[in-house]
Amino acid sequence: MAVYTHLSENELRRYIQVFSVGELIEARGISAGTINTIYEINTTHGRFILRILEGRTRSDARFEEELIVHLTNNALKVPKMMGVSKGGHVVSINPRQQLSIFEYLPGREVAVFEVSDEHCRQVGRFLSDMHVACRDLGRRRRNRFDLERLMEILTHCEQIPVSDEISTELQSIRKRLEDHKPPKHLPKGIVHGDLFIDNVRFSHGDLCGVLDFEMASTGALSYDIAVALCDWAFSQNVLIPSRARALVEGYTENRRLTPAEKKALYGLCLFAATRFEITRVHDFEVVVSPDADRLHKDYRHFKDRLKSFEDMGKERFEAEILLPACAAS
Numbered sequence: 001m002a003v004y005t006h007l008s009e010n011e012l013r014r015y016i017q018v019f020s021v022g023e024l025i026e027a028r029g030i031s032a033g034t035i036n037t038i039y040e041i042n043t044t045h046g047r048f049i050l051r052i053l054e055g056r057t058r059s060d061a062r063f064e065e066e067l068i069v070h071l072t073n074n075a076l077k078v079p080k081m082m083g084v085s086k087g088g089h090v091v092s093i094n095p096r097q098q099l100s101i102f103e104y105l106p107g108r109e110v111a112v113f114e115v116s117d118e119h120c121r122q123v124g125r126f127l128s129d130m131h132v133a134c135r136d137l138g139r140r141r142r143n144r145f146d147l148e149r150l151m152e153i154l155t156h157c158e159q160i161p162v163s164d165e166i167s168t169e170l171q172s173i174r175k176r177l178e179d180h181k182p183p184k185h186l187p188k189g190i191v192h193g194d195l196f197i198d199n200v201r202f203s204h205g206d207l208c209g210v211l212d213f214e215m216a217s218t219g220a221l222s223y224d225i226a227v228a229l230c231d232w233a234f235s236q237n238v239l240i241p242s243r244a245r246a247l248v249e250g251y252t253e254n255r256r257l258t259p260a261e262k263k264a265l266y267g268l269c270l271f272a273a274t275r276f277e278i279t280r281v282h283d284f285e286v287v288v289s290p291d292a293d294r295l296h297k298d299y300r301h302f303k304d305r306l307k308s309f310e311d312m313g314k315e316r317f318e319a320e321i322l323l324p325a326c327a328a329s
Helices: 009-014 058-073 117-136 147-158 163-181 221-232 241-252 259-286 298-327
Strands: 024-029 038-044 047-056 091-094 097-103 188-191 200-203 206-210 216-222
Touching: 009 024, 009 047, 024 188, 038 298, 047 058, 047 259, 058 091, 058 097, 058 117, 097 200, 117 188, 117 200, 117 206, 117 221, 163 298, 188 221, 216 221, 216 259, 221 259, 241 298, 259 298
Parallel strands: none
Antiparallel strands: 024 038, 038 047, 047 097, 091 097, 188 216, 200 206
């Protein structure tokens, strides 16, 4: 979430009229991410989130639209997409910008110092509920950040003049991507792909909503667990085994991991940490948008988290996190 497209009050009013959400009272841009334009809006009907998918086609938006409607129909706690008067939930501003309005979810994002084992357990359970609910969803979409795409991003970064520090880091990232290639034959389905702390809302300790399905795609289900572990299981970039264990326990309450998934999970965590490091290097160190109103995200966080996984090692990871979690479920 960020602000790339600055909308005037008249533009906001014109777009809002297409949806059945009342008349605009006030709006403010939200600077909390890297990809899309986000406005929080208050109208005569209540509080909503207006989002513009930047650089995405109508087909991209249609995948997310079908997914969120499907999850809503299956009673998962996701933001409802507001309908367009002529049908559907998306308005194309132009071929590469897609606008939607979502209901404002209750609750709040927990601070990183507040995260508990119980928060992690509920996140794991949501993830498995989502994976199970999407088994009968026919639409599929390629992961925008699979290994092939990450290699393309890395090559692009290597072709641009950067500092010695970044150049050295890019060499390290290339080696890690080559060393931690994800296995090809794992159970697949629809994955969230970005289930970080800032995409979940809690109220009085209970998970009340999950946001941001823009990165959702078809992929290995266990990769989705690895992505969540890369954020929820850390404190000051140090892995907390009890949090990781609780997240996997929560997940396996509704869907058991196959032997192949258990074997692959540690390596998927290393790959996921590297995936977020390279995209942050690209977005914040190499290709910097001067007019984007957004928070800076430091690639070093994921470099440190990768090291924490490596310091634990596969044997300890499985003995202290994976096996106890799976045995408890």
